[in-house]
C-alpha cells in the first residue's frame with residue numbers, strides 16, 4: 001500500500017472521529033441517561049420542604065413536648081431556702097463517693113472555684129475572705145455536714161446570700177464531684193467514714 005493511500009485513510013478516520021465527537025456532544029449540565037436508577041432518587045422530603053402528610057404541613061417536626069436537649073437538664077428550683085431543702089430531699093449525687101478520678105477532679109475544681117472564698121481546707125479562710133469579702137462559714141462544721149448532697153448542689157448551683165451561683169462556670173458533673181470532695185474533707189476533719197452522707 002502506498003504512503004499516499006495510508007495518509008488518505010488516516011485523514012478520513014480523523015475526519016470521521018471529529019464529526020462523531022461533535023455528533024455525540026451533549027449538555028453536561030444535565031444528567032446523563034440513567035440506567036436502572038433504583039433508589040438514587042428517594043421519595044424523601046427535605047427538612048424545609050412543605051409536606052402534605054404532616055398535620056401542620058411542615059417536614060421538620062418540632063421536638064415532642066417535654067423533650068430535653070442533651071446536656072441541658074433543667075434545674076427547676078428557685079434561689080430560696082425552701083427550694084434548697086426540697087433539692088436536698090429530691091436530688092441524689094450521681095457520682096459514687098469512691099470514684100478516685102472524680103475525687104481528684106472535685107479537688108481541682110474546688111481549688112479553682114471555691115478555695116478563693118472557702119479556703120483550701122474549706123474552713124472559710126480563703127484569700128478573698130481575708131481581703132474583705134464576707135467570710136463564708138466553714139464547710140467542715142455541723143451546719144454543712146448535716147446538709148444533704150442535693151442541698152449543697154442547690155447552693156453551689158444557685159448560690160446563697162453573698163455566695164453567687166456557680167452554674168455558669170462549673171459544669172453539673174463537676175459540681176457533684178466538688179460535693180464528694182467536700183464530703184471527704186469533712187470526713188477527714190471529723191474522721192467519719194468517707195462518703196457517709198449525714199441524713
Ligand code: HEC
Pocket residue numbers: 110113114115116117118128133134135136137138139143144152155156160161162163164166170178
Ligand atoms: C465569692 C466567694 C465564694 C465563692 C467563690 C464560693 N462561695 Fe460558697 N459561700 C460563700 C459565702 C459568703 C457563703 C455564706 C452564704 C450565706 O451567708 O448563707 C457561702 C456558703 C456556701 C455553702 C453553705 C454553707 C453553710 O453552712 O451554709 C456551701 C455548701 C458553699 N458555699 C459551697 C461552695 C462551693 C462548693 C463553691 C465552689 C463551687 C463555693 N461555695 C464558692 C462565698 C463563696
